[in-house]
Amino acid sequence: MHRILGHDKSLIICENQFFLNDFINFLKDKKIDDYFVLNDLEVLPYDIFSPHQEKLSSRLETMAKITSEDKIIVLATINSLIQPYFDKNSFNSFSYEFSEGDQLDRNHLINSLSKSGYKASEIVSERSEYAIRGSVIDIFPANSNLPLRIDLDDEKIESIRIFDKDSQISFQTINKYKCRPSKGFELDKEAIALFKKNWRREFNEDGDFFDQVSKGKFPEGIESYFPLFYEKKPAFEDFFSLFSIFSYGKVDSGAEKYWELINRRFEDFISDKNRPPLKPKLLYNDPAEVLKNHEILPVKKEIETTSGVNKEAEVEKNLNQNQTTIDDFNEFTIDKKIVHSNYGIGIYKGLKNLNNTECFVIEYEGEEILYIPVDSINVLTPYVGNQDIKLDSLSKNNWKLKKEKSEKKAYDIATELLEAEAKRKIEKSEQLIIPDQDKYQAFKDGFGFSETPDQAITISQVIDDLSISKPQDRLICGEVGFGKTEIALRASYVCSENLKQVCILAPTTLLARQHYELFKERFKNFNVKVDFLSRERSQKEKKIIIDELKNGDISIIIGTHSLLG
Structure with missing residues (x-):
């Protein structure tokens, strides 16, 4: 360890994530936590999908630290070091500083954020998103672990607050903050012009991807064309020329495997006219350059390799529990x-x-x-x-479209649930009580079985819900035969005793009829009228039942979706 700590700048290249995790554990054992990890982008070479924004942001922040810190320890897998780099000259090409009391031009802000890869969103929950609602602007900077909320008084910044992305509640006020780019560069006119020039130098045709970037958009997988946005491809030496470099594990073998994968993927995509792949040497960093001068660190016995195969099962206990x-x-x-x-x-x-x-x-x-x-x-x-x-x-593109549609549907459902809960908190419901405990005991005796502990707890909770002024919001889950119907019977009893009507909705006519027979039997001695409505009923019978419902003559109605018609 003294060999690493004896240098101002040290880079430890690990064979793979297993070795990197093991080295982190080693540092923790030595009480050393002042280090940075240059994370893997976690996408396949030439992938048509972009890495998760958290991965991009973390990688961008670490590379910025590499260029600015005088004393630093960096850990990285060999795959991570072979992957494309950001241009260190572009780290500060886009920055937008907010200070309390300053003037803010919203149109200029939106334009700047869009050109830097930030996405407009209804609710800000991930890095590189922003939302504008009147005089309130929410931004999740790429270089922040928490989002910001800016309150404006006309065009003056009245306050800047940090808020929780899950609850959306602010909890701390700050005076200023500087946003960094989302993708490592700003897609302005100069960047687009440079991209076009570099693209046409490498490829004979333009294609859909070229057209999207030309219009100022950030298409999925844009990271596979990073070098086209820079005058010169960022290289390993640009960042690590002043570092003392160490290796942990068989990094040469790991580099060889990854480079072979890169070349296979290049061959797989070489015929794609819309998204032609850059040659491996143009996009990725040559393993020979990364590994040309490094000191080999001894590997702990439990993760030494035998016959070229890692004993990964033996070090599984050292891995992140979520892996x-x-x-x-x-x-x-x-x-x-x-x-x-x-x-x-x-x-x-x-x-x-x-x-x-x-x-x-x-x-x-x-x-x-x-x-x-x-x-x-x-x-x-x-x-x-x-x-x-x-x-x-x-x-x-069908999977991507299905994902987007599902995400939108999930968002719509979540919005409806939030609106329903907001209304529920505002509205008041009548408090329902059990007026005659002896009578209720007689109804309970009709169950004929002993309640299970979970069933007894749930029945008590449901009755408590009915006794308070907040409208009930409870979902009862359980396997077939575990007593969910009895819970519905008890709740129906409390409602009917308080002169309230109850609707029991079943998914099928058969199940609705079974419930009807059971409810009718249980309530026959309690002066409660139970009826049944489904497609089996004639139009005349349906009209009579609906009229009795309106008049309050029926206390409990059971049926299928026809009840909602």
Whole structure:
């Protein structure tokens, strides 16, 4: 350790994430926490999807620290160091400083944020998002762990507050803050012109991707074209020329495997006219340059390699508890559907060794094949649902569209729930009590069984809900036969005793009729009229039942969705 601490600037290159996690644990044991991790972007080479914004922001911040700190320890996997860098001259090309009492031009702010890769959003919950609601501007800076809320008085900044992204409640006031770029560069006229010039130097045709960038947009996967936005490709030496460099694990072997994967992926995408891939040497950093001068650190015995294979199972205890482990392979069954977070639903075809890299094989529509290295298992989950669902396609955009549609639907549902809860907090409901405990005991005796502990607790909670002025909002979950219907019966009794009407909605006519027979039997000695409404009823019967409901003659009505018509 003294060899590392004896230098002002040290870079530790780790073979993979296992070795990096182990080295972090080693530093923790030595009570050393003053270090930075240059994280992996966690996308496949030439991926059409962008890395998660958290990964981009963390990488950008660490690279900024590398250029500004006089004394620093940096940890990185060999894959991370081979991946594209930001241009260090562009770190401060976009910055927008907010200070209390300053004037703020909202139009100029929106334009600046958009050109730097920030996205407009209804609610700010992730880095590089912003929302404007009248005189309130919410921004989640790429270089911040928490979002900011700016209150304006006309065009004057009245206050700047930090708020919680989950509760959206502000909790601290600050005087000023400087936003950094989201993508490492600003997509202004100069950047677009430079991109066009560099693109046409490398490719013969323009294509859809070229058109999107030319219009000032940040398309998915723009990171695979980073060098085209700079006059000169950022290189390893630009950042680490003054560092003492150490390696931990078989970094040469790791670099060789990753470089082979990069070249295979390049060949896979080389025929794509809309998104032609840059040559590996133009986009990625040459492993030979990264590893040309480094000191090898001794590896702890429990993670030393034998015959070129890491004993990863032996160091599993040192890994982050949230990391997916090899045990999760058992969740995948050959010829069963599987979901990739970026590419959608395919069929798992087993494992295949490609140039000493173990990969999952996934087949998509049109017999398209995707190979996923096993260390990227976190992007895969077993498919659960309708087995007749159509497979997604690697060459089409249908999965992305489905994801966007689902996210929008989820947002709409969340909005409705929030609105309902807001109304529920404002509104008052009549407090329902049990007027005659002896009579209620007689009704309980009709159950004929002993209540389970969970059932007794839930019944008590539901009755308590009915006794307060806030409208009830409770979901009862349980397996078939665990007594959910009895809970509904007890709640219906309390309501009917307080001269309130009850509606029991069932998903099928058969279940609705079964409930009707049970409710009618349980309430037959309590002067409570129970009735049943479904498609089985004639129009004449339906009219009579509806009239009795309106008149209050029916206390409990049971039926299917026809009750809502």
